[in-house]
Amino acid sequence: MAATTPGATWWKGAGGPLLPPVAEVPAGGGGTQEEARRTDGSGRDEATKGASGMSPDLRTRLGDVELANPIMTAAGCAGAGRELAQFFDVARIGAVVTKSVMLEPRAGRPAPRMAETPSGMLSAIGLQGPGIEVFLQRDLPWLLARGGRAVVSIAGGSAEEYAELARRLSMAPGVTMIEINLSSPNLADRGRDFTEDPAAAARVVRVVRASARSDIPVFAKLSSDVPDLVGLATACAEAGADGLSMINTVRGMAIDTATMRPAVAGGTGGLSGPAIRPIAIACVYRVHAALPDVPIIGMGGVRTGSDALEFLLAGASAVAVGTVIFHDPSACVRILREFEEALEERGVARVGDLIGAAHRPLGATALR
Amino acid sequence: MAATTPGATWWKGAGGPLLPPVAEVPAGGGGTQEEARRTDGSGRDEATKGASGMSPDLRTRLGDVELANPIMTAAGCAGAGRELAQFFDVARIGAVVTKSVMLEPRAGRPAPRMAETPSGMLSAIGLQGPGIEVFLQRDLPWLLARGGRAVVSIAGGSAEEYAELARRLSMAPGVTMIEINLSSPNLADRGRDFTEDPAAAARVVRVVRASARSDIPVFAKLSSDVPDLVGLATACAEAGADGLSMINTVRGMAIDTATMRPAVAGGTGGLSGPAIRPIAIACVYRVHAALPDVPIIGMGGVRTGSDALEFLLAGASAVAVGTVIFHDPSACVRILREFEEALEERGVARVGDLIGAAHRPLGATALR
Amino acid sequence: MSDFRPVQMRSPVLTVRRVDAYHAITVVAPGIAERFRSGQFVAVAVGGEQSSMLLRRAFAIHEVKPDYGGTVEFLFAVRGRGTAWLAERRSRDLLDIVGPLGRPFPLPRDPVNCVLVGGGAGAAPLFPLAHTLRRRGCRVDFVLGAADAERVFGAITARRVAETATFTTDDGSFGLRGQVTEVLPQVVEDARSDVIYACGPMPMLREVTALAARYDIPVQVSVEETMACGTGVCMTCVIPVIGDDGITRMTRSCVDGPVFRGERVRFDDVGTIPFDALGAPGWKTHGDDAVQTREAG
Amino acid sequence: MSDFRPVQMRSPVLTVRRVDAYHAITVVAPGIAERFRSGQFVAVAVGGEQSSMLLRRAFAIHEVKPDYGGTVEFLFAVRGRGTAWLAERRSRDLLDIVGPLGRPFPLPRDPVNCVLVGGGAGAAPLFPLAHTLRRRGCRVDFVLGAADAERVFGAITARRVAETATFTTDDGSFGLRGQVTEVLPQVVEDARSDVIYACGPMPMLREVTALAARYDIPVQVSVEETMACGTGVCMTCVIPVIGDDGITRMTRSCVDGPVFRGERVRFDDVGTIPFDALGAPGWKTHGDDAVQTREAG
Numbered sequence A, B: 001m002a003a004t005t006p007g008a009t010w011w012k013g014a015g016g017p018l019l020p021p022v023a024e025v026p027a028g029g030g031g032t033q034e035e036a037r038r039t040d041g042s043g044r045d046e047a048t049k050g051a052s053g054m055s056p057d058l059r060t061r062l063g064d065v066e067l068a069n070p071i072m073t074a075a076g077c078a079g080a081g082r083e084l085a086q087f088f089d090v091a092r093i094g095a096v097v098t099k100s101v102m103l104e105p106r107a108g109r110p111a112p113r114m115a116e117t118p119s120g121m122l123s124a125i126g127l128q129g130p131g132i133e134v135f136l137q138r139d140l141p142w143l144l145a146r147g148g149r150a151v152v153s154i155a156g157g158s159a160e161e162y163a164e165l166a167r168r169l170s171m172a173p174g175v176t177m178i179e180i181n182l183s184s185p186n187l188a189d190r191g192r193d194f195t196e197d198p199a200a201a202a203r204v205v206r207v208v209r210a211s212a213r214s215d216i217p218v219f220a221k222l223s224s225d226v227p228d229l230v231g232l233a234t235a236c237a238e239a240g241a242d243g244l245s246m247i248n249t250v251r252g253m254a255i256d257t258a259t260m261r262p263a264v265a266g267g268t269g270g271l272s273g274p275a276i277r278p279i280a281i282a283c284v285y286r287v288h289a290a291l292p293d294v295p296i297i298g299m300g301g302v303r304t305g306s307d308a309l310e311f312l313l314a315g316a317s318a319v320a321v322g323t324v325i326f327h328d329p330s331a332c333v334r335i336l337r338e339f340e341e342a343l344e345e346r347g348v349a350r351v352g353d354l355i356g357a358a359h360r361p362l363g364a365t366a367l368r
Numbered sequence C, D: 001m002s003d004f005r006p007v008q009m010r011s012p013v014l015t016v017r018r019v020d021a022y023h024a025i026t027v028v029a030p031g032i033a034e035r036f037r038s039g040q041f042v043a044v045a046v047g048g049e050q051s052s053m054l055l056r057r058a059f060a061i062h063e064v065k066p067d068y069g070g071t072v073e074f075l076f077a078v079r080g081r082g083t084a085w086l087a088e089r090r091s092r093d094l095l096d097i098v099g100p101l102g103r104p105f106p107l108p109r110d111p112v113n114c115v116l117v118g119g120g121a122g123a124a125p126l127f128p129l130a131h132t133l134r135r136r137g138c139r140v141d142f143v144l145g146a147a148d149a150e151r152v153f154g155a156i157t158a159r160r161v162a163e164t165a166t167f168t169t170d171d172g173s174f175g176l177r178g179q180v181t182e183v184l185p186q187v188v189e190d191a192r193s194d195v196i197y198a199c200g201p202m203p204m205l206r207e208v209t210a211l212a213a214r215y216d217i218p219v220q221v222s223v224e225e226t227m228a229c230g231t232g233v234c235m236t237c238v239i240p241v242i243g244d245d246g247i248t249r250m251t252r253s254c255v256d257g258p259v260f261r262g263e264r265v266r267f268d269d270v271g272t273i274p275f276d277a278l279g280a281p282g283w284k285t286h287g288d289d290a291v292q293t294r295e296a297g
């Protein structure tokens, strides 16, 4: 019908979005990447400014990878960095964790997909995404060209799908890490997700670790809604996970008192935001106590630099910011700044000194 | 030393609290109870005022018991009603659920016992209380004399302790219901709590049901932090529970970023308040779907009348208000008023029509 | 390009006014005012720094002015907690505001006849559009509807700016009794409209779009889907929209909209995943019938 | 009796002032003002209706006045989120406030010599007490300490009301350098004090209590324990206190305090459950060594 519309010719911009949110950057070129770093990377200098001994050393290690600082985005809350680049330089933060990518395009769940809850939200997106091909062609190169570190989250319906995704990602240059989103329905198990069965989760981790390039750390992302979190974490670590990400959203529900129906289509959704932070902290603390050598990316309701600090003290080596990005699109850089200030105030020289400090006996908490 | 203090004689009120929060009411006497009803029970009339067909019928059934309305206090958040009576007439609400009572006095956990979290709080009180004897002598008679309906929460370290508590309560007149707090450490199971083992939980329910007077409904209170909530709920119902209360607090933790130690002594605490409401709603919805004939007292973050409505739509027959009482000591009557207004706005004639309405197919939600 | 990027600012409130059933807030926000194009919106944080309300509220920009370096006005009806909080703001309070967001109304190249159709507060973005169209020499006709007289917004402005202004109310308390779609055909015929712009509830947009098809004229609709972020990262605001390639995609209404070509929106399928949408269950080789994710994502 | 019951009200803010390092808020709250006795406090809801901060903040009542039917003033230092929000209030804002709460300072029957010892903002409740004591013909001496000059509160009032007023600061920027407990013995001896009233941090209260024992005079201390409800229902504010029967109980400082007889408070055991406290692990026949509850309760 559009073609037969007489007026269709005189639109200034017909059809598609008029406003690509940011200028297109030619994909993949190493030179472009350098250029982008030089022009836009100033923030990175700011983050380490005055490193004359006064500023804390913000670097953190996740497996074999070192990040400039421990603040990342959480999967599914920042796309692949492109929209947020309107608000800050994505190269300034430790890494961008992408929305979980699957092999094929996926339309996700029907609307309504979300409801606001006290200090949190319920969501049920259903892993909508364009699939790995578009991701590799369009999203990943864009992020790399901007100088961002890419942690790619993957989701599948079977261990084989996960393995295939890891293989494809390993062939593309520039992937810093892979995060396995295990909260995806296992098609062989009537849709129960992989975190509900430690053996299935371990199998996914094992095949991904085997398929991914060896210099790419593989992190397994866990949910707190499991019978035995430490058991699951141990199973993943033993299957070869280089680290753990936790937590995913918590199972929740809201009823719309006007329609008297569940507020999110399909009934339950995932609860996220500051409301769940105490649950996330408890998980990180418990798993770090059991597996002190396994690095953890902590997430769940990080809103301020002090919240990020809380996760590190509980045992995380880095933190990811999710829902709060919806509230404040510049949250990641604000949190990074607040976090750095918090370290300065406390005279903490190195991020590494903080990790798990809340576990140490009272006398030992004094930091250099 | 106090005795040797020369000035000790000239204090207006020496030693104990100067201000008993409210006038003492002679314990137990039926006449007094009637009197208290007549003088203070005006609120009750208000709640059912204009029952000329316009006002909704707020009565609700919990097993064999009928309550005047579905708003109750949550265990441990209202003492035995005495302190709140300074702010409203405790006879106006459906029932007062008392702080869990144990056989012996209990000092509870060391301070700090709480931390504020976004839209919630963490607490670890450790079941501090005076023990059943003092409860029966002092607290229960006070509540009954004021015309309050007493739902007594009990906690023990073994099935036998629970049974003994039920026996003692059954001998006292005036107990409306017994709520079994199963989130108490099972001494025979290295302190794991009873909800973590459905068989142990069922055993407690069975002996309590056997020991309690047959006209006193027994509700089992569950936590959401269990491997299989529906399984646990089913086990409790099959063991004779007349209904279920859910949810207890959710395991959580906060780290004090100043001291770098857990904010609550002992590390983890229980998360409560509006933050956990979506978790609680999901639990009530799920259990009601599985066991539609088992009445549920819903709780977890009820702050407004609309929140109470949400729990009823999810499948609860009554709701309990906990943490929000700390925020607003008159919360229960405010919520009752808001709840009644919400029903009027929606033209709902009977509370009973709402229970579980969110489960019905779309067309069926229209209410008479 | 940087001109088009939305900005985030803490903007001082200049005035809070009542306009019939609505509240109008004007903030000082030069960055937003200078980038603004008709049809775009702002996303406002509500409840203050320790708010329990995490999600921003979206409001169409109703007017921008050059005063104080640039001001932005939006208007709103109190619906829930967030708008209740906004209604209590006073001048000099600060609002955390992001904008301008979204795809603006495409403008005709030539001075054609435009009819602007709005429902209730949904009419707000049509006013800056009307001014712009007039500046370009277009003829503007207004059709505004609402539940009652109080909720008809901007009648005086509409009369001033437009060639004709037709009003409808559900209760007949102002203008004609009925729906805007009942009077629209007459207006289109009388004004020999070349294009329709419409803002309002989905059912209205669907009917307006059907009507435009009947008259074979283009229609641009601005949808109002629930949004969590407004900036394109959360994927909560999707509706099924047909792309240039004929393929239906679950499309974000915050960045790819809120303005869409009416005929591209699959109104009847809003709230569902159409079976033929890109990546719908069964869409490709994958037999993933169990698409219920337990977790978000 | 009903005179003593606390009330809950939405009180309009009359004034917000800066007083050195502190903020002073005066609200119109007749019900609270008329019931007030020195040493009592109010519990204030913070963050507005959609606040993420659920717990009330406790503040000692610093002054009540008969204006507008009764006003109540409290003063505070900004420490965290809640006090930061309070500091931003303006006149005519409404505060949800509960009070008066807690056990007031017991008053001597006879006109005896009283020394009032306070640290920082902790000194606030001593001022209404001083006025009351003066009205009863008591001699009042003040000893006020703080970190620095800015944090010494009420020096002028203290000088006016009291026979003598001695000040200490940690940095020596005002009065004597050092702690209140260093100067207190001299004051007690010079003034021939019959009783001590003290407000401030636990370590200070402990030392003041020890000092009172040495002089064999009674001491009333006002403690500042973290509180969730302020009304006696949550059991978060307990400290070990020895009862008339000699038994130590975990005692609520909100309703059984905040004022206690100093010698009854087991300062050294604050933050623990003393082994001999009523219901402590192993206290009775029960071998319940596993007292760690997983859940609250």
Ligand SMILES: Cc1cc2nc3c(=O)[nH]c(=O)nc-3n(C[C@H](O)[C@H](O)[C@H](O)COP(=O)(O)OP(=O)(O)OC[C@H]3O[C@@H](n4cnc5c(N)ncnc54)[C@H](O)[C@@H]3O)c2cc1C
Pocket (backbone or CB within 6 Å): A116, C041, C055, C056, C057, C058, C059, C060, C061, C074, C075, C076, C077, C078, C079, C080, C081, C082, C083, C084, C121, C122, C124, C125, C223, C224, C225, C226, C227, C228, C258
């Ligand atoms: C692009 C766009 C432009 C809009 N322009 C206007 C306008 O100019 N004037 C006006 O009055 N309203 C407008 N709305 C609707 C406005 O966003 C909602 O009325 C407002 O978010 C309701 O917030 P609340 O806190 O009062 O309601 P609540 O019910 O408390 O909101 C809860 C959550 O749902 C979301 N939500 C609720 N209703 C809507 C809705 N209708 N649309 C989108 N999100 C919703 C809120 O953003 C919030 O996240 C617009 C919406 C969109 C998407």
Ligand SMILES: Cc1cc2nc3c(=O)[nH]c(=O)nc-3n(C[C@H](O)[C@H](O)[C@H](O)COP(=O)(O)OP(=O)(O)OC[C@H]3O[C@@H](n4cnc5c(N)ncnc54)[C@H](O)[C@@H]3O)c2cc1C
Pocket (backbone or CB within 6 Å): B116, D041, D055, D056, D057, D058, D059, D060, D061, D074, D075, D076, D077, D078, D079, D080, D081, D082, D083, D084, D121, D122, D124, D125, D223, D224, D225, D226, D227, D228, D258
């Ligand atoms: C009986 C009593 C009287 C008090 N009188 C005064 C006074 O007159 N002036 C004054 O400045 N302060 C007073 N305080 C301390 C005051 O309550 C705290 O400074 C205030 O609660 C801190 O709130 P926040 O939101 O800034 O801190 P946050 O750290 O954000 O508070 C988090 C939680 O901890 C509680 N909390 C934190 N610090 C304290 C504390 N020191 N005491 C009790 N609870 C605390 C808060 O109530 C809140 O629940 C008094 C405390 C008590 C118990």
Ligand SMILES: Cc1cc2nc3c(=O)[nH]c(=O)nc-3n(C[C@H](O)[C@H](O)[C@H](O)COP(=O)(O)O)c2cc1C
Pocket (backbone or CB within 6 Å): A074, A075, A076, A077, A099, A100, A123, A125, A127, A153, A181, A221, A247, A248, A249, A271, A272, A273, A274, A276, A299, A300, A301, A302, A320, A321, A322, A323, A324, C234, C235, C296, C297
């Ligand atoms: C809208 C939304 C989408 C999400 N999508 C994903 C996803 O694709 N993959 C994933 O592993 N986690 C996803 N998550 C979970 C987040 O990454 C994060 O684990 C969780 O939200 C807790 O962090 P937060 O409280 O900071 O949001 C999503 C969360 C939200 C709210």
Ligand SMILES: Cc1cc2nc3c(=O)[nH]c(=O)nc-3n(C[C@H](O)[C@H](O)[C@H](O)COP(=O)(O)O)c2cc1C
Pocket (backbone or CB within 6 Å): B074, B075, B076, B077, B099, B100, B123, B125, B127, B153, B181, B221, B247, B248, B249, B271, B272, B273, B274, B276, B299, B300, B301, B302, B320, B321, B322, B323, B324, D234, D235, D296, D297
């Ligand atoms: C301070 C505190 C004490 C509690 N004590 C008990 C208790 O003694 N017994 C019990 O069954 N639940 C206890 N609970 C749990 C509450 O009854 C309720 O299940 C939970 O807090 C969720 O409701 P809420 O969010 O409305 O507080 C306690 C909760 C709090 C916050």
Ligand code: FES
Pocket (backbone or CB within 6 Å): C226, C227, C228, C229, C230, C231, C232, C233, C234, C235, C236, C237, C238, C252, C253, C254, C255
């Ligand atoms: S509102 Fe978040 S993507 Fe549109």
Ligand code: FES
Pocket (backbone or CB within 6 Å): D226, D227, D228, D229, D230, D231, D232, D233, D234, D235, D236, D237, D238, D252, D253, D254, D255
């Ligand atoms: S603060 Fe709640 S009992 Fe004292």
